[in-house]
Amino acid sequence: MPRNGLLIQHDWCTGCHACEVACKQEHNFSEGMVGIKVDEVVSTGPDKVYVDFMPYTTRFCDLCTDRTKLGEQPACVKHCQASCITYGTVSELAKLMEKQPLSSIFAPK
Amino acid sequence: MAKSKENKVISTLWSAGCGSHGGCGCEIFVQDGKVTRVEGDKNHPFNQGRLCAKGLAIPQYMYHPDRVIHPLKRVGERGEGKWQRITWNEAYDTIEKRFKDIRTKYGAESVIFCQGTGRDIGGPITFLMYAYGSPNWVQVGLAGHACYTPRLGAMFATQGHYSVLDASQMLEKRYDSPEWKPPKYIIIWAQNPAAGCHDGFFGHWIIDCMKRGSKLITIDPRSTWFTTRSEVHLQNRPGTDGAIALGMLNVIINEGIYDKQFVEKWCYGFDELKERVQEYTPEKVEKITWVPKELLIKAARLYAKNKPSAIQWGEPVDAMPAGSVVAQAINQLWAITGNIDNPGGNVIARNSHGVTTYPFSSAELTKLYGAELVKKLNEKRIGANDYPMIKNFRGWVQPDVLINQMETGKPYPVKGAWIQTSNIIGGQAADPRRHYNAMKKLDFIVCVDLFQNPTSMALADIFLPACTICEKESFRSWWQPLGVSVKAVDGVGEAKSDWEINLEMAKRLATNPIKYNTVRELIDDRLKDGNTNFEKLKAKGCWEYPPEGHNTRPYYRYEKGLLRADGKPGFETPTGKIELYSKKYEEWGLDPLPYYEEPKESPVASPDLAKKYPLILTTGRRSPVFFHSEHRMIPWLRELDPFPVVEINDKTAEKLGIGNGDWVYIENTRGRVKFKAKVTPTAHPEVVTAPHGWWLPETDGRSPNFFNTWDHNINNLTSMGNQAKSGFGGTNYRSSLCRVVKMEGGKE
Ligand code: SF4
Ligand code: SF4
Ligand code: SF4
Numbered sequence: 001m002p003r004n005g006l007l008i009q010h011d012w013c014t015g016c017h018a019c020e021v022a023c024k025q026e027h028n029f030s031e032g033m034v035g036i037k038v039d040e041v042v043s044t045g046p047d048k049v050y051v052d053f054m055p056y057t058t059r060f061c062d063l064c065t066d067r068t069k070l071g072e073q074p075a076c077v078k079h080c081q082a083s084c085i086t087y088g089t090v091s092e093l094a095k096l097m098e099k100q101p102l103s104s105i106f107a108p109k
Numbered sequence: 110m111a112k113s114k115e116n117k118v119i120s121t122l123w124s125a126g127c128g129s130h131g132g133c134g135c136e137i138f139v140q141d142g143k144v145t146r147v148e149g150d151k152n153h154p155f156n157q158g159r160l161c162a163k164g165l166a167i168p169q170y171m172y173h174p175d176r177v178i179h180p181l182k183r184v185g186e187r188g189e190g191k192w193q194r195i196t197w198n199e200a201y202d203t204i205e206k207r208f209k210d211i212r213t214k215y216g217a218e219s220v221i222f223c224q225g226t227g228r229d230i231g232g233p234i235t236f237l238m239y240a241y242g243s244p245n246w247v248q249v250g251l252a253g254h255a256c257y258t259p260r261l262g263a264m265f266a267t268q269g270h271y272s273v274l275d276a277s278q279m280l281e282k283r284y285d286s287p288e289w290k291p292p293k294y295i296i297i298w299a300q301n302p303a304a305g306c307h308d309g310f311f312g313h314w315i316i317d318c319m320k321r322g323s324k325l326i327t328i329d330p331r332s333t334w335f336t337t338r339s340e341v342h343l344q345n346r347p348g349t350d351g352a353i354a355l356g357m358l359n360v361i362i363n364e365g366i367y368d369k370q371f372v373e374k375w376c377y378g379f380d381e382l383k384e385r386v387q388e389y390t391p392e393k394v395e396k397i398t399w400v401p402k403e404l405l406i407k408a409a410r411l412y413a414k415n416k417p418s419a420i421q422w423g424e425p426v427d428a429m430p431a432g433s434v435v436a437q438a439i440n441q442l443w444a445i446t447g448n449i450d451n452p453g454g455n456v457i458a459r460n461s462h463g464v465t466t467y468p469f470s471s472a473e474l475t476k477l478y479g480a481e482l483v484k485k486l487n488e489k490r491i492g493a494n495d496y497p498m499i500k501n502f503r504g505w506v507q508p509d510v511l512i513n514q515m516e517t518g519k520p521y522p523v524k525g526a527w528i529q530t531s532n533i534i535g536g537q538a539a540d541p542r543r544h545y546n547a548m549k550k551l552d553f554i555v556c557v558d559l560f561q562n563p564t565s566m567a568l569a570d571i572f573l574p575a576c577t578i579c580e581k582e583s584f585r586s587w588w589q590p591l592g593v594s595v596k597a598v599d600g601v602g603e604a605k606s607d608w609e610i611n612l613e614m615a616k617r618l619a620t621n622p623i624k625y626n627t628v629r630e631l632i633d634d635r636l637k638d639g640n641t642n643f644e645k646l647k648a649k650g651c652w653e654y655p656p657e658g659h660n661t662r663p664y665y666r667y668e669k670g671l672l673r674a675d676g677k678p679g680f681e682t683p684t685g686k687i688e689l690y691s692k693k694y695e696e697w698g699l700d701p702l703p704y705y706e707e708p709k710e711s712p713v714a715s716p717d718l719a720k721k722y723p724l725i726l727t728t729g730r731r732s733p734v735f736f737h738s739e740h741r742m743i744p745w746l747r748e749l750d751p752f753p754v755v756e757i758n759d760k761t762a763e764k765l766g767i768g769n770g771d772w773v774y775i776e777n778t779r780g781r782v783k784f785k786a787k788v789t790p791t792a793h794p795e796v797v798t799a800p801h802g803w804w805l806p807e808t809d810g811r812s813p814n815f816f817n818t819w820d821h822n823i824n825n826l827t828s829m830g831n832q833a834k835s836g837f838g839g840t841n842y843r844s845s846l847c848r849v850v851k852m853e854g855g856k857e
Binding site: 014015016017021024025026031042048049050051052053075078080082083 | 146147148149151158159160161162165166168169303304312313316317320332333334336337342733734744745746748749789790791
């Protein structure tokens with residue numbers, strides 16, 4: 001079985017937290033548990049302060065197997081308001097990544 | 110998880126539940142009469158499958174253990190927190206009797222009808238209010254009525270209709286519509302679009318446009334995700350946005366880079382505007398705003414020379430010292446560059462199919478309730494006679510006048526309040542303690558809401574439980590598309606919809622018989638303007654765009670005679686043109702041309718005060734997981750934004766001995782509140798920003814604590830009575846002075 005994962009183009013991530021709540025709703029996670037988290041990353045350049053967000057999966061991400069089995073997108077992928085998360089096999093995602101700057105692949109399982 | 114047994118209901122979101130100004134298509138999953146999940150509807154053009162954090166947390170909101178699901182009556186003193194469950198009949202009977210008594214003794218105008226901005230409230234609250242006979246529709250304490258109304262009023266006066274950034278939302282094929290183009294430049298003016306769906310605009314449409322090539326110019330005192338991605342960031346002093354608009358007009362006009370043909374043909378008063386803006390040179394604007402003149406000039410040129418381009422503006426515009434004047438100047442920017450009702454510009458936005466859900470203007474109120482009634486009611490509407498713009502544009506009370514009237518009883522006393530969707534003292538009201546003191550003296554107060562909050566705890570005599578969007582039928586025509594919300598499950602407990610409650614109360618209180626037996630009849634009657642009805646829309650997936658050629662569909666309607674009531678080409682203004690020199694403002698006793706006004710309290714206007722309070726405070730910073738004062742009790746959301754946080758620049762904090770995460774006092778002449786410091790270079794060294802609407806539902810709700818609202822509501826530092834000449838704007842929500850002090854033992 002090929003390994004599946006998430007390709008996240010974090011340059012588009014606005015820090016809206018929809019992915020986190022989508023994941024919590026899907027799994028009915030209690031406090032402290034979630035499959036994806038988003039951190040603010042602030043960096044100071046020579047003439048400007050930059051604000052970015054960095055989403056990353058955690059140990060609780062099961063890639064929404066209950067959903068993907070039925071042919072549906074993972075909850076975070078479907079609801080990401082910036083449409084910046086893609087689900088697929090790691091090799092497909094790696095191909096996509098060739099063309100996508102500022103992105104990362106997570107293979108949580 | 111036996112997902113196969115779930116039933117899926119397609120609907121349209123509008124609060125309660127997600128809070129919000131609504132519009133997302135959703136799939137509501139139901140199992141055994143309970144909502145198990147809410148997801149986005151991929152087939153809905155508004156959100157195309159996405160939802161924000163608040164929408165996704167709806168099930169937790171619906172079944173929260175603290176939700177009030179039965180009618181309650183107060184049994185102890187006001188604020189004591191002693192409630193008794195009663196039946197709907199007892200609640201209705203009590204309210205009927207008390208409201209009728211007040212009407213007989215003091216007149217119907219002595220009851221005020223108070224809303225916030227959640228739910229589908231504008232329709233039901235006006236319906237009940239006019240049936241009862243009161244003219245007093247109000248957002249209590251919303252100083253200068255600083256929320257969208259000043260912008261709407263300015264657009265109404267200038268161009269006859271409203272307009273919004275065109276992200277293809279007026280067309281069902283959205284980004285694939287052949288007639289649409291992305292804006293080349295988007296000016297994000299004083300807003301964080303990522304935080305939700307302000308004014309019915311799904312914020313992430315900006316990101317969709319960016320992916321299709323739109324570049325950004327951002328006007329914001331903070332550094333943000335958007336400023337990071339902007340070609341130009343105008344980091345201005347809070348409260349000075351009017352000067353920026355005038356400076357950009359100066360550059361665009363003097364450099365001759367406006368759309369000459371458009372101005373010649375479709376604008377009135379260009380020469381007068383040209384003369385007026387001469388004094389706002391980039392040098393002068395730099396002095397006022399902190400924005401280097403080179404950046405101002407660059408922004409003006411990029412916007413004017415790249416057509417189509419569009420402006421997305423936020424609520425701070427309304428709160429400026431002269432709110433409706435700043436809005437007028439910004440409106441003139443898209444007017445003189447011809448960026449109106451063109452693809453990728455500021456497209457004219459009308460209620461879909463001509464259906465009115467939420468009567469924004471006096472014209473719509475007249476359409477729904479008749480000219481005679483509206484005219485008669487206007488005679489006693491609080492503040493209407495002091496402010497012609499308020500009287501003639503919209504059916505609201507002027508809130509700064511109201512608080513005086515509640516205190517003095519002049520010219521007539523206020524005796525009762527119907528509060529629906531509004532947390533006055535924990536939410537929008539400036540100087541909440543003053544409002545608490547005035548309102549606790551009223552004879553009788555009803556709150557219609559879903560959770561106890563500082564206002565209902567402090568003031569309510571009767572609490573009526575309202576329901577979420579998944580438990581009710583409703584309709585929505587706020588711009589596009591026309592939509593309906595479907596009842597997926599029955600009201601939790603005994604909760605009812607605002608429409609149901611208000612229709613029942615209206616039947617009991619009306620002086621003329623109500624023609625509707627059911628809410629469905631009312632909805633279908635209102636949908637007649639769109640040649641449709643609830644069932645038809647539901648069968649289509651809950652939404653519909655108007656047909657080709659309809660006057661609520663773009664583009665270039667001014668050329669086609671689709672904007673004016675007389676069917677002639679042009680705009681719905683006295684001259685038929687966009688009025689850069691505003692005849693309406695003139696008629697209302699206002700300056701017909703825009704000007705800059707300095708905030709009353711600022712390092713410039715009050716330098717002595719600034720010695721003691723050296724930082725500029727701007728409030729109302731939005732969180733993507735909360736809607737105003739809602740949602741603090743929803744675990745999935747609160748976990749993401751657990752504390753009231755003030756953002757302060759790292760170097761400034763260092764000087765004050767404040768570390769990241771320290772608890773601090775924000776203080777000014779009006780009071781002090783407790784916030785947690787976020788020390789960050791994204792804050793300007795002289796500006797601190799705080800979110801509004803903070804209270805702690807997990808703490809004691811009884812008097813005097815009221816869920817810690819006095820400690821954490823930033824509006825304790827704001828005041829009433831600063832309203833601009835038009836009655837709209839002129840508040841200190843967005844610009845006042847403060848100091849920040851570390852609390853003893855302030856580390857947590
Ligand atoms: S793929 Fe599913 S489990 Fe993983 S983060 Fe996304 S929503 Fe959570
Ligand atoms: S939903 Fe998308 S844009 Fe929002 S925080 Fe998550 S990854 Fe970022
Ligand atoms: S974007 Fe607005 S309508 Fe959509 S889910 Fe969020 S709050 Fe509700």
